[in-house]
Amino acid sequence: MENIVETINLTKKYGDKYALDKVSVHVRKGEIYGLVGRNGAGKTTLMRIICGLSHATAGEFKLFGQRGDRPGMIAQRRGMLIEDPGYFSEFDAETNLRIKCKLLGINDREEPQRLLRMVGLGDAGKKKVGNYSLGMKQRLGIAIAMAGNPDIVVLDEPINGLDPQGIVDIREMIVRMRKEQGTTFIISSHILDELSKFATSYGIINKGSLIMECSAEELAEKCESKIELKTDSPAGAAAVLERMGFAQIRVQEDGRIDIFDSPERIGEITLAMAGNGITTYEMTKKVGTIENYYLNLVEGGQYA
Amino acid sequence: MGRILKTDLYRIFHGLAFYMFPAALMLIFILSLTMGDEAGITMSVEGILEDTFVTARYLTFMPLGFLVTYLWNTETRNGFIKNIAGNVTGRHIPAVTKLVTGALITVIYMIITIGFMLVGNLLNGYTIVWGDPGRSIIKLGLWILIGMAFVALMELVHELTHSAALGYILTIAIWTGMVEELILNIVALIDSKIDLIGYTLIYGMLIEDRLWVSLIRTIVYLAVFAVLAVFTAKKRDVKA
Numbered sequence: 338m339e340n341i342v343e344t345i346n347l348t349k350k351y352g353d354k355y356a357l358d359k360v361s362v363h364v365r366k367g368e369i370y371g372l373v374g375r376n377g378a379g380k381t382t383l384m385r386i387i388c389g390l391s392h393a394t395a396g397e398f399k400l401f402g403q404r405g406d407r408p409g410m411i412a413q414r415r416g417m418l419i420e421d422p423g424y425f426s427e428f429d430a431e432t433n434l435r436i437k438c439k440l441l442g443i444n445d446r447e448e449p450q451r452l453l454r455m456v457g458l459g460d461a462g463k464k465k466v467g468n469y470s471l472g473m474k475q476r477l478g479i480a481i482a483m484a485g486n487p488d489i490v491v492l493d494e495p496i497n498g499l500d501p502q503g504i505v506d507i508r509e510m511i512v513r514m515r516k517e518q519g520t521t522f523i524i525s526s527h528i529l530d531e532l533s534k535f536a537t538s539y540g541i542i543n544k545g546s547l548i549m550e551c552s553a554e555e556l557a558e559k560c561e562s563k564i565e566l567k568t569d570s571p572a573g574a575a576a577v578l579e580r581m582g583f584a585q586i587r588v589q590e591d592g593r594i595d596i597f598d599s600p601e602r603i604g605e606i607t608l609a610m611a612g613n614g615i616t617t618y619e620m621t622k623k624v625g626t627i628e629n630y631y632l633n634l635v636e637g638g639q640y641a
Numbered sequence: 642m643g644r645i646l647k648t649d650l651y652r653i654f655h656g657l658a659f660y661m662f663p664a665a666l667m668l669i670f671i672l673s674l675t676m677g678d679e680a681g682i683t684m685s686v687e688g689i690l691e692d693t694f695v696t697a698r699y700l701t702f703m704p705l706g707f708l709v710t711y712l713w714n715t716e717t718r719n720g721f722i723k724n725i726a727g728n729v730t731g732r733h734i735p736a737v738t739k740l741v742t743g744a745l746i747t748v749i750y751m752i753i754t755i756g757f758m759l760v761g762n763l764l765n766g767y768t769i770v771w772g773d774p775g776r777s778i779i780k781l782g783l784w785i786l787i788g789m790a791f792v793a794l795m796e797l798v799h800e801l802t803h804s805a806a807l808g809y810i811l812t813i814a815i816w817t818g819m820v821e822e823l824i825l826n827i828v829a830l831i832d833s834k835i836d837l838i839g840y841t842l843i844y845g846m847l848i849e850d851r852l853w854v855s856l857i858r859t860i861v862y863l864a865v866f867a868v869l870a871v872f873t874a875k876k877r878d879v880k881a
Binding site for chain 1: 644645647648651652655656657715719720721722723724725726727728729730732876878879
């Protein structure tokens with residue numbers, strides 16, 4: 338499938354510090370690409386470069402197959418909500434959207450109302466945006482980003498400040514736009530379980546480096562449940578498990594063995610341990626989450 | 642660039658800030674009408690333009706500085722600048738558009754100021770004569786160019802610092818003559834033989850016998866500030 342965004346060894350330095358270090362991401366057409374990482378990991382820097390707001394120190398990126406730092410007319414095919422929603426507090430929502438529409442050369446006078454209805458602000462009326470709640474401001478920011486039906490939309494923490502209904506509305510809107518218009522999204526979020534409900538692929542960034550890029554299916558596999566096994570002989574148990582064909586096992590320092598593949602074979606393991614004279618003290622099946630997987634990935638395995 | 646310009650003008654004309662200067666001018670105009678009847682005095686257009694510059698320092702250029710500082714810093718603070726910068730084909734375009742918008746506001750404000758000056762003189766009973774039209778046109782052009790050069794300087798300061806406070810302070814310091822006084826005094830301390838008065842925006846440009854020189858110097862100021870502002874904007878990341 339065609340790459341809408343591709344970065345090649347993208348690097349950004351502030352002084353001696355690397356905000357991004359040779360990051361290569363691949364976002365394909367129609368994907369919802371979840372960008373995951375802690376504060377200061379480099380997510381926003383990457384988004385800013387993709388959106389033409391920052392210069393890369395080294396490396397390059399492509400937008401729709403063309404050089405991203407010289408986007409020409411394709412610049413208008415991207416929408417963004419990065420850090421601030423970009424509205425004027427002294428105007429109402431419709432005037433704010435009219436300003437964005439003028440910027441994009443959209444003459445359809447109905448477009449601002451369509452966008453407002455899309456984000457659930459159809460009844461906002463003439464209320465000045467400065468008097469909006471945080472959630473309403475966030476919805477308006479998303480509407481501004483969506484003006485002109487861009488082919489790619491970059492959203493930095495779009496569900497921040499939204500109530501549960503707002504989160505569902507925005508998620509459904511993103512999924513609908515992807516399905517109906519083929520819009521590609523790059524979305525960063527700290528709420529990983531929420532992101533996992535609609536992201537189709539992921540890039541995980543830590544300390545300026547991309548540590549993993551995978552599809553949602555691949556990540557789901559990696560987040561699968563595991564079996565924790567405690568026995569009187571960790572070495573002996575590990576050998577038995579290997580003979581049984583378990584490939585993804587990890588012996589922890591305290592002697593506990595984590596078994597990541599085939600958790601449905603829990604009964605078989607019990608019998609095998611007993612059959613080899615190994616006493617089982619404890620065996621627990623644990624359900625994995627994307628959050629735990631992410632934390633294990635960046636912190637090094639202390640999260641169950 | 643045309644679309645950004647239209648967007649800027651839409652925002653400016655729909656906001657209150659643009660109208661505060663004409664409103665203040667109207668107030669002063671009404672007050673001046675109550676100050677008495679001075680029928681019989683003859684004023685040339687050139688003379689009115691001369692008066693205009695004195696008035697304009699405080700009532701046109703200062704509000705102009707406040708307005709552009711407010712407009713540019715608002716779009717930086719609220720993040721709207723990212724919508725602009727992310728939708729253009731070149732990074733220099735938003736900066737060039739700011740210069741064009743600033744120049745347009747300068748012209749509009751100058752027309753309003755001159756309009757009030759003419760009407761005010763007529764209502765006060767003055768007789769208006771043409772005088773020397775050539776010099777009047779040069780003076781009008783000079784005032785407008787001074788305004789544009791000032792806008793370019795303000796944009797350069799904005800692109801370098803993104804500080805609204807500095808923009809407001811600098812506006813006051815320039816048009817009250819503090820900046821020029823400071824520069825002249827520092828230069829005099831270094832070498833008393835150096836005379837820079839002819840190069841100053843306020844004092845130097847008003848020297849009657851070298852209007853053309855002033856015109857050319859102002860164009861040079863405008864070009865230097867504009868090029869530096871656009872170059873700075875092009876090279877730096879979009880701040881917000």
